[in-house]
Amino acid sequence: MKYKRHFYSRIPNTAIFLAITTLFFLKIIIFILVKNQVISFSLGGGSDANYYDAYAQGSIDVALNIWPVILRYLNNLGLYYREFISYIFLFLNLLVIPISVAKLAEVKIKENQKYYFYIFLICLLYPTLFFFVFDVYxxxxxxxxxxxxxxxxxxxxxxxxxxxxxxxxxxxxxxxxxxxxxxxxxxxxxxxxxxxWSIRFTKRRIVLLSTLYLVALFIANYIGVFDAITEYREGFEEGEGGSTLGLNFSNPIMFIPNFILSTLGQLFGLYITNPSAIILLLIETLPFFFMLIYVIKNIRLADNFVRFLIIFFVLYASVWLIGNDNLGTAVRLRMYNYLAIYISFFYILRLKKLYSVTSEVVSK
The missing domain is CATH 1.20.58 (Methane Monooxygenase Hydroxylase; Chain G, domain 1)
Incomplete structure (x- = not known):
């Protein structure tokens, strides 16, 4: 197996590192400016943080998930500081999350420096995750x-x-x-x-499994398995959640076409409503798309862990693509799908290069 050098392999490590350093400090500067109210922007779901803070301090007693419960527990211990938590989130965004992704992909800075730098660059470039470091989201x-x-x-x-x-x-x-x-x-x-995770993939089997998957979704929807999810989705059209695709999932005959449109519009960001959507398409979705194609093309290299990530990708996306109709919420929900592919891409990329080097050594 001959390892093929791509265009990104030709970019010098110093240039990638310079981009990482620039982004690193640019994010810190933006964070400070936002915290000092020099600049501001809307996150669309800004009320979430206010709700979590109110619950943490005892003003509200209805917990919608475990996160506000954790915040209240910290508050009872005297460890809850709303501003300080955002600084922790910034630290997680700048260092901990990129390092974790690299570790999951088994990419080490000494052995695969370029890949390691690319992981850092992609994680630091990811705008949606950065948007939620400013408060207790x-x-x-x-x-x-x-x-x-x-x-x-x-x-x-x-x-x-x-x-x-x-x-x-x-x-x-x-x-x-x-x-x-x-x-x-x-x-x-x-x-x-x-x-x-033990389900094995080949290119031919992916076509078969994709067909069976769509048939299974259609049957599940037809017998009412997704009724609660589709009813929740209809609430977006009646609420103030912002832009919606307006797809009617109540019609079982149109379920598969609507599911495909929902996937294209939300997972792949092809429903463009404003300039921000174009920016997210270029920075977030485009790298994800090419990585996804690469993973599918090299699916034979998927081991147990990569198969786990792919199965998770499908199961998780299946639910939120049916249940969500808000494009602002979609960019939050799809982060886990994107991260699963990021990890799989670099994991397979490293394996492919390793096998290529090994085969060259054996041939000599």
């Missing part, structure tokens, strides 16, 4: 929790020790339950992938 915390869960699953799928396997499996279930407490379908998709 749950998104950054959820991303970190998801990545930690993936680290545990990765250890589970690579261990040969039976006792360790049982312990890690139980730990993965607990993390899945915890993710479900943060967002139900995120945790359920995580747990579902935990049981389905």
């Amino acid at each position: 749950r998104d950054v915390f959820m991303v970190l929790s998801f990545l930690i869960g993936c680290l545990v699953v990765k250890a589970l799928l690579t261990t040969t020790n039976t006792i360790k396997f049982i312990f890690l499996f139980l730990a993965s279930l607990v993390i899945g339950w915890y993710l479900a407490a943060l967002r139900p379908y995120l945790g359920l998709a995580f747990i579902g992938a935990l049981f389905l």
Whole structure:
């Protein structure tokens, strides 16, 4: 197997590192300016942070998920400071999350410096995740929790020790339950992938499985499995959530066409409503799209962990693409799909290069 050098392989490491450094300090400057109210922008879901803060301080007693419960617990311990938490989120965004993604992809700075730098660059470029470091939104915390869960699953799928396997499996279930407490379908998709990761993929099998997948979705919708989800989706048209695709999922005959349109509009960001959507399309979706194509083309290299990520990708997307009709919310929901592909891409890219080097050494 000959390793093919792509255009991104020709960019000098110094240029990538310079871009990383620039982004790193630019984000810090923007953070300081926003915190000092020199500049401001709307996140669309700004009321979330106010609700979480009110619950943490006891003004509200209805918890919609476990995140405000955690904040109230910190407040009871005297450790809750709304401003300080945003600084922690900035630290997670700038360092912890990129390092975690690199670790999951098994990309090490000494052995794969260029790939390591690219992971940092892509994570730092990701605008949506940065938008939620400015207050006590749950998104950054959820991303970190998801990545930690993936680290545990990765250890589970690579261990040969039976006792360790049982312990890690139980730990993965607990993390899945915890993710479900943060967002139900995120945790359920995580747990579902935990049981389905053994499904093997080939290019031919992907076509077959995709067809069966759409048929299964159609049948599930026809017998009413998604009734609660589609009813929730209809609420977007009646609320003040902003731009909606306006797809009618109540018609079972049109379910598959509507699902495909929802995927194109929300997961792939092709429903353009404003200049921000164009920026997100270029910065977030375009890299994701090319990475997804690469993963599919090299699906034969997918091991247990990559299969887990792909299964999670499908299960998680299946729910929110049916249940969500708000384009602003879509960019928050799809972060886990994008991260799953980021990790899979660099994981496979590293494996492909490793196999190429190994085969060249053997041939000599």
